[in-house]
Amino acid sequence: MQQTGADALTKLLLAYKTSTIFGVPGGQTLSFYDSIADHAPQIRHVLARDEKAGGLMAVGFSRVSFHPGLCDATVGPGAANLLPAVAEAYTGSVSMIAITSNVTTESMGKGASQELDHFALFRPFIKMSLRPKNVDDIPRTVNHAFKVATSGRPGPVHLDLPQDILESKSQNSLPLQAESEYATYPSYRPRPQVTSTARARDLIIAASRPIILAGGGTILSQAWDEVKTLAETIGAPVVTTLTGKGIIDENHPLSLGCVGRQGYRPSANKALTEADLILALGTKLGQVATNDWTLIGDQTKIIHVDIDPIETRKVYKEELAIVADIRSTLRDLIESLSTNSAKAGSPWLEKVRTLKEEWTKGFKRLSAEPLSPAMVYDAIVEALPPKSVLVTSGSFAGAFSGCYYTVRLSGPRFIAARGAGGTETALPLAVGAAVGVQDESKVMAVSGEGGFGYHVAELETARRIGLALPVVVLNNRSLGWMKILQREKYGSNYVSSSYMDDLNYAKISESFGCKATRVERASELREAMDHAVKSDDVYVVEVMIDPDECSSTHLKSDPLAKI
Numbered sequence: 215m216q217q218t219g220a221d222a223l224t225k226l227l228l229a230y231k232t233s234t235i236f237g238v239p240g241g242q243t244l245s246f247y248d249s250i251a252d253h254a255p256q257i258r259h260v261l262a263r264d265e266k267a268g269g270l271m272a273v274g275f276s277r278v279s280f281h282p283g284l285c286d287a288t289v290g291p292g293a294a295n296l297l298p299a300v301a302e303a304y305t306g307s308v309s310m311i312a313i314t315s316n317v318t319t320e321s322m323g324k325g326a327s328q329e330l331d332h333f334a335l336f337r338p339f340i341k342m343s344l345r346p347k348n349v350d351d352i353p354r355t356v357n358h359a360f361k362v363a364t365s366g367r368p369g370p371v372h373l374d375l376p377q378d379i380l381e382s383k384s385q386n387s388l389p390l391q392a393e394s395e396y397a398t399y400p401s402y403r404p405r406p407q408v409t410s411t412a413r414a415r416d417l418i419i420a421a422s423r424p425i426i427l428a429g430g431g432t433i434l435s436q437a438w439d440e441v442k443t444l445a446e447t448i449g450a451p452v453v454t455t456l457t458g459k460g461i462i463d464e465n466h467p468l469s470l471g472c473v474g475r476q477g478y479r480p481s482a483n484k485a486l487t488e489a490d491l492i493l494a495l496g497t498k499l500g501q502v503a504t505n506d507w508t509l510i511g512d513q514t515k516i517i518h519v520d521i522d523p524i525e526t527r528k529v530y531k532e533e534l535a536i537v538a539d540i541r542s543t544l545r546d547l548i549e550s551l552s553t554n555s556a557k558a559g560s561p562w563l564e565k566v567r568t569l570k571e572e573w574t575k576g577f578k579r580l581s582a583e584p585l586s587p588a589m590v591y592d593a594i595v596e597a598l599p600p601k602s603v604l605v606t607s608g609s610f611a612g613a614f615s616g617c618y619y620t621v622r623l624s625g626p627r628f629i630a631a632r633g634a635g636g637t638e639t640a641l642p643l644a645v646g647a648a649v650g651v652q653d654e655s656k657v658m659a660v661s662g663e664g665g666f667g668y669h670v671a672e673l674e675t676a677r678r679i680g681l682a683l684p685v686v687v688l689n690n691r692s693l694g695w696m697k698i699l700q701r702e703k704y705g706s707n708y709v710s711s712s713y714m715d716d717l718n719y720a721k722i723s724e725s726f727g728c729k730a731t732r733v734e735r736a737s738e739l740r741e742a743m744d745h746a747v748k749s750d751d752v753y754v755v756e757v758m759i760d761p762d763e764c765s766s767t768h769l770k771s772d773p774l775a776k777i
C-alpha cells in the first residue's frame with residue numbers, strides 16, 4: 215500500500231504504544247498532524263502554548279509512564295524553543311523522542327525560510343540525532359530512536375523529518391511493526407558480575423552504619439520494592455536525592471527523607487555524614503545531593519551502582535563501582551545476603567529512630583502566621599491521597615517540596631526538574647504527568663509565583679484537554695531564592711529579585727477559566743487544598759507565604775539546621 219512518510223511515522227508511533235505527542239505546529243509538520251487526526255483517539259496531539267512547555271510536558275509524561283515522552287516542533291524557531299526541554303531531559307536522564315520537522319531536502323542549505331542547523335542545535339543535549347534519507351528509511355530511524363531512548367541511561371533522541379519526506383509516498387510496503395521491548399524503559403537490564411555482588415555483600419556485612427542513598431536512577435530502574443527489602447534486610451536507613459524521592463514511603467521507619475543542599479531534611483544529612491558505608495544507587499553524587507561534596511567523609515566507604523559508567527568514581531574514591539541496572543543488582547544482592555542481616559537493637563538503628571523523631575518534632579514546630587511553607591505541606595499531605603504525584607520546580611518552592619512533602623507510596627511520585635533545575639517547570643511538567651499517569655494517580659503542581667508566570671498560559675492547555683489538576687502557587691512576593699541570597703551575600707542590595715507585588719495569581723488563573731482562590735490565613739488552608747484536590751477542573755490555590763522563609767536550603771538562616 216502506498217503511504218506517506220507522515221502516515222508511516224504515525225503508524226510506527228502507534229506500534230510503540232504512543233498515546234500522546236506534545237508540541238506546536240508549523241507548516242512543515244502539518245502532514246504529520248493530519249495523519250495523527252486520522253488515527254485518533256488511539257493517538258492524539260496536545261497543542262502547547264510554546265515548544266519548550268510541550269517538551270516539558272513530554273518530560274513529565276515520561277517520568278510517570280516509563281514510555282519515552284514524545285514532543286514536536288517545527289523548523290527553526292520552534293526547534294530552538296524546544297531546546298531547554300531537551301536539555302532538561304538530557305541532564306535529568308529522561309527518555310524522550312524530540313521530533314522536529316525541517317525544510318525540504320532539496321532546499322536545505324540554500325537559505326530556506328526559517329532554516330536552522332538542527333543537528334548543531336541539539337548536539338550537546340541528545341543521545342543522538344536521526345534523519346531518514348527518504349520515506350522508506352522511516353521505519354529504521356523510528357525503531358532506532360526508540361531503542362536508543364529506552365536503553366542504557368535514558369535520555370532524549372532527536373528525530374529530524376524534512377517536509378518532503380513526511381509528505382512523499384513510498385512505492386514499497388513498509389515494515390511498520392515495533393520492536394516491542396523498546397516501547398518502555400528500561401528496555402534491558404544488565405546484571406552485575408558475580409564477583410561484584412559478592413564484594414558488595416562482604417562490605418555490607420562488615421559495616422556497622424550502612425546507609426542507602428537513592429538517586430533518580432533507582433526510580434528509572436523501578437527498584438522501589440528492592441530498595442525497601444534491602445534496607446529492611448541489612449538495617450540501613452534510606453535517604454534520597456530530590457530525584458530519588460519516592461523510592462520509599464517516607465513514613466517508613468527507615469526513611470529519613472532527602473539529603474543535600476536544598477530540599478533536604480537535616481536529620482537525613484546527619485545520618486549520611488555518620489554512615490560508615492554508603493550504597494549510592496543511581497545518583498551522580500553531585501553538588502546538590504552532597505551539599506557541595508561536604509556530606510561524605512574520606513573514611514566513608516562507598517558502593518556506587520549506576521547504569522552509566524560516567525557517574526562512578528567521578529568524585530570519590532569508591533570502594534566498589536558496579537555498572538549495571540539497579541533493580542537487577544539489588545535483586546542479586548538481596549539473594550546473596552541471609553534473610554535478615556539487620557543488627558536488631560543496634561546503636562545505628564537507634565540513632566536513626568531518634569533522628570526521625572527529632573525531625574518530626576521540628577516540623578510540627580513551624581506553625582505560626584504568616585503562613586509557613588511547612589503548614590502548606592501539612593495541608594497538602596492531608597488533602598492529597600497517597601496515590602499522588604507532586605510536581606515542582608527549581609526554586610524555594612521546589613526545596614520546600616523536597617523537605618516538607620511526605621511521599622506515602624513508593625514509585626514515581628515526586629517530580630522535580632533537577633536535570634537543569636529550571637525554576638519555571640512545575641506547571642508544564644504536571645500537565646504531562648497528569649496525561650501520563652497510568653493508575654489514576656492525582657497529580658499536583660507546586661510552584662513559586664515567579665516560575666508560575668513563565669508558563670501560566672499552560673493553564674489553558676490543561677483546561678482544554680480536560681485535566682483535573684490542582685496547582686499550588688507559593689507566593690512570597692519575590693524571586694525568593696534570589697532575594698534571600700541578595701540579603702545573605704550582598705547586604706540586602708536587592709536588584710531584579712521581585713516583580714510588582716500587586717499581581718493576583720488567583721485572579722489571573724480565573725481569567726484562564728480556572729477555578730482559583732487566594733489563601734492568606736491558616737484557617738483557610740485545608741479547605742482550599744481540599745477543594746483543589748477534589749475539583750474536576752484546573753484549580754489554582756495561591757498561598758501568600760512568609761517572604762522570609764528560606765528553610766531547607768544551605769543558607770545560614772536555616773531554622774532547622776540545629777537538629
Ligand SMILES: Cc1ncc(C[n+]2csc(CCOP(=O)(O)OP(=O)(O)O)c2C)c(N)n1
Pocket residue numbers: 608609610611612635636637638661662663664665666688690692693694695696
Ligand atoms: C530558568 C531559570 N532561570 C533562573 C533560575 C535561577 N533561580 C533559581 S530560584 C529562582 C527564583 C524563583 O522564584 P519563584 O518561582 O517565585 O520561587 P521562590 O524561589 O520564590 O520560591 C531563580 C530565578 C533558574 N533556576 N531557572
